[in-house]
Amino acid sequence: MFIASDYVDILSENIVSTFAVLFFVWLTLLPPLLYGIIQFKLNKVLLDIRHLYIPIVLFFINIFSLLYFSVQKDEKVFTYEVVENVMTYSNYIIILFVFPISTFYYSFLSFRSLQFFPSKNNFKKNIEKGLLFWFVLLYDVYIFIWILTNYLIDNSSVKSVLKVYYTGYFILSIAILFKLSAKRDEFEIEDSENSIFEEIGKKLNHKIHSDKIFLNPQINLKLLAKEIGTNEKYLSQYINKNYNKNFSLFINEFRVEYAKQILINGEYSNYTLEAIGSLSGFNSKTSFNSTFKKYTGETPSEFKNKKELN
Known part of the structure; x- marks a missing residue:
């Protein structure tokens, strides 16, 4: 959307249109991807394809529409109007209804999977869940600010200040993911040591009590x-x-x-x-x-x- 709106004079119309419609696909992908990251980090489970049905369907609708428009230039043709309406209403439904509901739903699933209350003691006990909690919370704040700057606030100065969060959000999110990757290595080492100690315990018990x-x-x-x-x-x-x-x-x-x-x-x-x-x-x-x-x-x-x- 940023490219489509701010670089319309530089980029060709086809490129702008492509970025514009793919933006809506990206919106539908964001919430399930967020939940997918949580599931993978917690349980090493890949996201079920069923969660991606809406983005996939919207992707094909928009791509088919763009391909059709590149071939059919006559706007008076009945099929042109049908394709245009299908694409337009599909994307409007996505941005007005599906995306907000999906964001709320997958955020709820993510927090429920974490089962983590952000207290100082809990964070110390489970750093991985603490980082994932902040990852989800930062995403929710990002979406809230995006809605404010695009639909509810007209003041350009306020919008500019709020947009600073975008950059901070991406930096913090990347930092959290890197930290999680480093922690995952530590957890794997710890799990390996725990299995070693468990085996030592069994053998020691046998040597002491049986032998x-x-x-x-x-x-x-x-x-x-x-x-x-x-x-x-x-x-x-x-x-x-x-x-x-x-x-x-x-x-x-x-x-x-x-x-x-x-x-x-x-x-x-x-x-x-x-x-x-x-x-x-x-x-x-x-x-x-x-x-x-x-x-x-x-x-x-x-x-x-x-x-x-x-």
Whole structure:
């Protein structure tokens, strides 16, 4: 529309007419494209072709009309008037009814898909949705200003000020899309790491509860990582994040719990404390005593005697 109206003296009539009618097609494309961007960024889902039926139909109407007018020059011919009326009324219906309704409808769908309230905390928790929210909101403001400058405001100074937003809108929108692309890479890396950590969790759980690998006095972070099939960094991060403790505390906690079960088990009543400590994965009696007391507040012998008295 900008080209069609402002460069009419420079460009040929056919070019101006083409830009003018394609502008209406572009109007019908904008709202579903906005929704399509939201769906793709959120769910990696391409926009269903059904959302593009109106732009496609209007495109063929306008292109057919332009081709017909380039061949038929006699305006008095009945078909000329029919084609002209079909094209004119189709575009008027688009700009007066379809475009406003479509903008409202797809903006509503976009905001509903985001399910995002623009608070500071929400933005920090989900930057991607926050950026997409502003992307949709900036579009809605852009359309509102476009309507004001084209239909409701006659003051040229006010219109000029409002038109400054056009440039700002495109710059901000491009910046948001670039930011989203960068964030998407970060999210993909994070998703990849999450799947790695999930696999580590499953294998670690099996090694601890089924294989009771903590009973091996020689087990360390490097050996356990090798058993699980990961590296020390990921294993250490997983234990720190999910158990809020380092590897040594994590393993010793299972050893102490295992030792407590043996100490109260009559089958092991003739075992020395050193033997029980060895069975529980401790490599010395001193280490067994100190670690056991650290976790329970009692030495192994005190714990055993108390349980026997009870």
